[in-house]
Amino acid sequence: MENGDGNEGASAFHVPEWMQIQFADQKQEFNKRPTKIGRRSLSRSISQSSTDSYSSAASYTDSSDDETSPRDKQQKNSKGNSDFCVKNIKQAEFGRREIEIAEQEMPALMALRKRAQGEKPLAGAKIVGCTHITAQTAVLMETLGALGAQCRWAACNIYSTLNEVAAALAESGFPVFAWKGESEDDFWWCIDRCVNVEGWQPNMILDDGGDLTHWIYKKYPNMFKKIKGIVEESVTGVHRLYQLSKAGKLCVPAMNVNDSVTKQKFDNLYCCRESILDGLKRTTDMMFGGKQVVVCGYGEVGKGCCAALKAMGSIVYVTEIDPICALQACMDGFRLVKLSEVIRQVDIVITCTGNKNVVTREHLDRMKNSCIVCNMGHSNTEIDVASLRTPELTWERVRSQVDHVIWPDGKRIVLLAEGRLLNLSCSTVPTFVLSITATTQALALIELYNAPEGRYKQDVYLLPKKMDEYVASLHLPTFDAHLTELTDEQAKYLGLNKNGPFKPNYYRY
């Protein structure tokens, strides 16, 4: 997730510049190390680039005793298996507990496990995965296992692995190659260990960011002969796949799970509605009531932020470039302004545009004392933070993720997470949201693995509407929600199958 509204402003026809990441440039990314590693966790659905997310869950072993590289250690799990590489296999029990807690909040995957007791829809599947390694991922992996699959796994991010969870997976017999704080070389080494195995060859790929796919393309292109499909969930990874497809180089079907309805609404609208409040509170302890806020961008993320702040008694202004979203903002009760009109008076500036330089140095110069500036949108481009790195301004780190930038006249701007994603850096993603994504991934794997010859070609597909609906239905019991069934007569009247799909593809929800 880059708070998805990459589509905010992204056209179907043009390729946005920020997506035109070259694989060759990839390595440079590794130099952009974060200055500080956040205290709080964010998890696998969230980061598209292997270094972009550096937060981690409260760890049981923060002050890591041991500085030996996992690659140099000899470890075995209790059954004598050593086909893994994690920080410390002894932390397995702590990790197991985290996994058990996560299981309680991922009812859909648990339901899939139950249904799989009879049939094993992934029997014979050999899945290689590259995602954030968290408790929620563990629940996904163990579900895939219960469905019949064999899995090998690496981390898609050098900072996001929960070592205890990785240990627990290794203890349970999953070949996991990941630890928190990998070097770039470690990163690719881990991926390679997943795919380059004697006597085992993957036939499915689950990727988050496209690095795994890239590696196989580059090193083991022949593997694609046996691979039935790729499931990819990040904006960046999906974009790469579309590029491959356009270039005629995509050699297996791929499933874009990023753009399924359920995932989009949860990752963006519903999740941000809560995380904007959470992120602001945890960093600033501010009171929302009566505060003047400007939210730049009224896509799903902006809609969530605006609704939450309005409900808490803030006065919210909106900026937009798209007249349709702008009209929605009006009808929802927000003054639509240009940023410059309100910049002097607002207490908080929040960007959710997917665009770059939405908040410029000129805006920052005109903000009032104590104005809070943060980004809920895309990557770290929206606020021109670089423009603040000038000699006349003083930076003061007042808390983790909170900087005061001080003007010569004493004015302070409160910059959160150095302009990176607030919800990524300063709040958490509820397990329930991750459950939706993980279930979507599992179903996409099942669909691709079992699809009859010819249903999917060498192209990028969206999850069939019916499976999107199925993901939703698996989550309804959480809310004790009771769906109505169509009668035969009604189904006929509507021209629908009683089991769905219920809407045309263009339906907007």
Place this chain on the structure above:
Amino acid sequence: MENGDGNEGASAFHVPEWMQIQFADQKQEFNKRPTKIGRRSLSRSISQSSTDSYSSAASYTDSSDDETSPRDKQQKNSKGNSDFCVKNIKQAEFGRREIEIAEQEMPALMALRKRAQGEKPLAGAKIVGCTHITAQTAVLMETLGALGAQCRWAACNIYSTLNEVAAALAESGFPVFAWKGESEDDFWWCIDRCVNVEGWQPNMILDDGGDLTHWIYKKYPNMFKKIKGIVEESVTGVHRLYQLSKAGKLCVPAMNVNDSVTKQKFDNLYCCRESILDGLKRTTDMMFGGKQVVVCGYGEVGKGCCAALKAMGSIVYVTEIDPICALQACMDGFRLVKLSEVIRQVDIVITCTGNKNVVTREHLDRMKNSCIVCNMGHSNTEIDVASLRTPELTWERVRSQVDHVIWPDGKRIVLLAEGRLLNLSCSTVPTFVLSITATTQALALIELYNAPEGRYKQDVYLLPKKMDEYVASLHLPTFDAHLTELTDEQAKYLGLNKNGPFKPNYYRY
């Protein structure tokens, strides 16, 4: 509008039964006369069938002095022109005043007129129209005139014509053939008078319901040789066009303006959010606070109803068949139930499904005393009203549009508008909403009329995203809303043209 959520439950692939209206059956519709003509107006965007909407705005001449059929009268306007047929040309001044008031609230059309002072994008256009004849339509017609078009117009509904407005148009020189209370024969006669003219042949069609299109197909198929396109706004009319297209019989391009984003959101979500309250208040004077309400269907209409009632302090339950919409209802704070679970306890039942027999006699039998039942969805199918026409139940008309249905034990159900659309029958549609539709129609006419050869084939098209955005932008000044423009750098970064379109077609808003 049938509160559009025809798409609630309508699949792209199947043809819903309720849309499978045969042209041959059309006449039978005329027998279904309403028992009572509502006091309040509803207007052109609203009815898909020529008899379904019978309300009209407060009329200056309610007790029509004169029972002579307009067809038998000889009337001339002040310039001696007699190419029209209206109830009473002398009412023109009253109608003009209504038009002037409407103009104030239709800024987008007025803006189009201004821009047309230089260029006349409809110069040479000969438009034949068949819509509700209201003040808002008059503003549209006079705008089309200002853009260079010649127009001839009939009513798409035998009850909805505002006689004064028709008179005002006739006085201004528009050949209008319409009055309130046409017979079926009158109805087709009026349409015929629009198209069957010596020395004038239409080259554009603006239709609402498809009757005009149908008439030309049947009587004057050769006319299509000169016709550049059809603009159709109703669900029913659009469906007919898709059927023609499927059958290979569509012989000109057609524009489906019903499904444009802006229109959908306004006709359904935003408009129903207000009209559910208005319709209930005007009919029952009830208090919303603390009332228990069940809303059947959580499409755009249901979302609007739920949001409004929740805001007024009602406790709202939702029923749904689609798990995705169901999950949205949960996240928005509504208990998702089956109707039978809450039917005994609720004070109000509102249907917004587009389905049939959602509220059955069994439900009605179990409702508590004084329960209010109404329909905001589609046509009059959702509540099984027919099942209440049994001898043991007594009907008591307590107000216009309000019936008490009384059970043998004295229990009363309050049935609104006999199960027809509440907002159609018992509230009004704000001019602002109509302005959006009318502007969309005007732009669709301009687009089709000016499109270079080959851009549109003999098929049904959605309005190009860019024009949808343009409609929205024309309405922003009403809210004193200021759109932000992309910088060159930002446009490049996003891969967008600075003037839009800003979103891919699948964007959900």
Place this chain on the structure above:
Amino acid sequence: MENGDGNEGASAFHVPEWMQIQFADQKQEFNKRPTKIGRRSLSRSISQSSTDSYSSAASYTDSSDDETSPRDKQQKNSKGNSDFCVKNIKQAEFGRREIEIAEQEMPALMALRKRAQGEKPLAGAKIVGCTHITAQTAVLMETLGALGAQCRWAACNIYSTLNEVAAALAESGFPVFAWKGESEDDFWWCIDRCVNVEGWQPNMILDDGGDLTHWIYKKYPNMFKKIKGIVEESVTGVHRLYQLSKAGKLCVPAMNVNDSVTKQKFDNLYCCRESILDGLKRTTDMMFGGKQVVVCGYGEVGKGCCAALKAMGSIVYVTEIDPICALQACMDGFRLVKLSEVIRQVDIVITCTGNKNVVTREHLDRMKNSCIVCNMGHSNTEIDVASLRTPELTWERVRSQVDHVIWPDGKRIVLLAEGRLLNLSCSTVPTFVLSITATTQALALIELYNAPEGRYKQDVYLLPKKMDEYVASLHLPTFDAHLTELTDEQAKYLGLNKNGPFKPNYYRY
């Protein structure tokens, strides 16, 4: 009700000028006849002065056949009784039906009747009443009768009587003296007929506005010897009682039911939250979404208006004189401004202050075209309507209760109800709200009538907290609401009686 926030700005220590109405001036009030009688009803709890409210419920006999004064008619009910004076006793059946409908929505009074089957707490009570004569009043009167009281009744307003209801009461044997359209002489004649009866002398007074009390003071002061108390519900009437008390002239205990918590919250906050939307819709059919609104005054009425409009997507500004209410507005998410700051940009101006000349001619001159101006506050003083009666401005009545005031440059202001109370004139008060007031009155009568000697002195009292709580509890079943009871242990811990009262008198709710 003057939308109560008479207290908005009213001090406990000073006597507001607008309350310093002299009895002597009373007659002049009769000259201020309304220019137009509203179509929709407002009812008894609502008007403090005998001419201030001129709306009436939809009448079955609008075009009164008969112009003979009721005083000149000889009428008998079906039992031969002629101790009444109403418009037409033959309308009794229509009235009975209205009463039956009202009974369904006044569960608390019906519950009192049931409880009274055993004991008759008003046995021996002879109540003379002077209130609006509506279906709801009838339910109150018949409840008082069921509780053992004898009643005689006149109208407190010359326009508000529902003739059919008065007839139904007369038919049932209640001596009622009231009709719609009384002259001033009729008004006092009716009151006199209630009190000046041979062989019957009242021992309780139920008054609304103080006119009945005034009449007895002036004409029959000796009657007070037998009178046990006065129950008064209007702001004006209560004020008169406080004046009498201050002057040492109050000779019996009086109960101020206007200021009971339940009544205040319902008449003001909850009722206005709904009626502001209703009043605006019925008069203007406007759309609320995106509109800019300024609400003058943030008392209970203002809070209700602001909450409702915000929920419907309006952008709301607030003006206040009281810094505490102002701070509340801020925390609730409204920009606090001076009227002059926003007057040029708003679409709607709503006054709820209880003050005078809040909207001045200068403000009106600066409003933009089509701005809607209305009053939800007190009487008709808040908008300086008189300042608009100047030659250069044209008034155009466009609907009942809606005037366009047109400036020389063509600018139109939409003035609702000529600046009188919008909710009084243009919407209805739900029966549920009236039920609360009527129940409060009934309990106040019971309390005063049964109070042991010495509990109440010759002073003005608020309803005991416990009875206020009782009124509330009688209305909970309407919402199927289940109250929790304290355990003995909890009651002891809190130092409370298990049956209440539960709060100290200063509790703010």
Place this chain on the structure above:
Amino acid sequence: MENGDGNEGASAFHVPEWMQIQFADQKQEFNKRPTKIGRRSLSRSISQSSTDSYSSAASYTDSSDDETSPRDKQQKNSKGNSDFCVKNIKQAEFGRREIEIAEQEMPALMALRKRAQGEKPLAGAKIVGCTHITAQTAVLMETLGALGAQCRWAACNIYSTLNEVAAALAESGFPVFAWKGESEDDFWWCIDRCVNVEGWQPNMILDDGGDLTHWIYKKYPNMFKKIKGIVEESVTGVHRLYQLSKAGKLCVPAMNVNDSVTKQKFDNLYCCRESILDGLKRTTDMMFGGKQVVVCGYGEVGKGCCAALKAMGSIVYVTEIDPICALQACMDGFRLVKLSEVIRQVDIVITCTGNKNVVTREHLDRMKNSCIVCNMGHSNTEIDVASLRTPELTWERVRSQVDHVIWPDGKRIVLLAEGRLLNLSCSTVPTFVLSITATTQALALIELYNAPEGRYKQDVYLLPKKMDEYVASLHLPTFDAHLTELTDEQAKYLGLNKNGPFKPNYYRY
């Protein structure tokens, strides 16, 4: 603050048992040490008992180097002054920075300082204070100094002192006697050092909890001869004063600042509206959307919790004992239930009653797996936590302030803060709220100190309405809020002084 709704259920006439704390029993309180010290700060307005609040702000010196008791140290500030006792005077600079940050958010006190440049309303005042020692208190103390007062200060809580702030105050010359982690003996020693000084005798008392007042009563009763008054802000302390007053033992005027309007609304309604979300998120990272929640008690605290959760998409049920509050809950859109009706289905239980044993073991037994239980009300009595300390239940501490209580069948209840106040333990109080309280205290001191002889007797007073309004007005500039002033004509009309007070004392806001 005990989330004030001590008044929820507290009668004006009876003395609740929980308030009947005997001074003699006080020492026993010291045995009830918290098992764990929370990570997050709560501050001075919040705790009524000297051990009830154990959280502290993020400290710069958590791992206190030094275990020597401050009482045993010899410390001097940079000016050589040694009249203080703090943990470590060298931390002064860190504390100063905290104070500077707090100053930015306490505009009202800073405004008072400015106004005091000319006049010194506290010149000659010798104030002894006993409150939480936080940055906000420091701003208050330095403001009192700027207004002319001399101050000596002790902590009202053995855990809540911020050592750095205490050091900064000592460095600036304030005689402060307080550190984090005092023993009971230290506690009274510090208080004694404040009052038992040679050559200095206090003439004003600022107390929070009543311990300081108690100490003077007990040890130095003669001091009261010179003392002009007591300002007390806690529920407990205020209760003690009322007890003294009742017993005729109060020998100076006392000001109850706990019950001023502004403080009440901010401490309860507005603050809890935000802190319920914050407290739940920080402890559980849960998602609010779709969750079923029961809130016990619908006083100000309950109203705040309900509004916030409803806005975030939770489905909220309410329990109440008071029918008036119950009716408010209904009108605000909440189902009013008994706890037992919904206990099996809810995801979260929140208590806000001020009562005891609202959630019993029986309720806890019936909750579903993963149900979250927390207390926002009073002290730690509302949830019967003691009943969970039985052998068959397993407690598992999963995070700071979060326990899983596990039933034999594996069911887990998530208990937050061991049933103590959630917002105290797991979220923070915004400085803005503390600013309101501190300003109220400063004005109360000024009022008592400057009141002419006779205005206040030996009784407990509420802050005059006008000063309450003044506190509010000092905070309006924070929101750039512009108050409207009455014209002379309007003031006369309303019978008000143009500068207030604007409302009668019974006004409910």
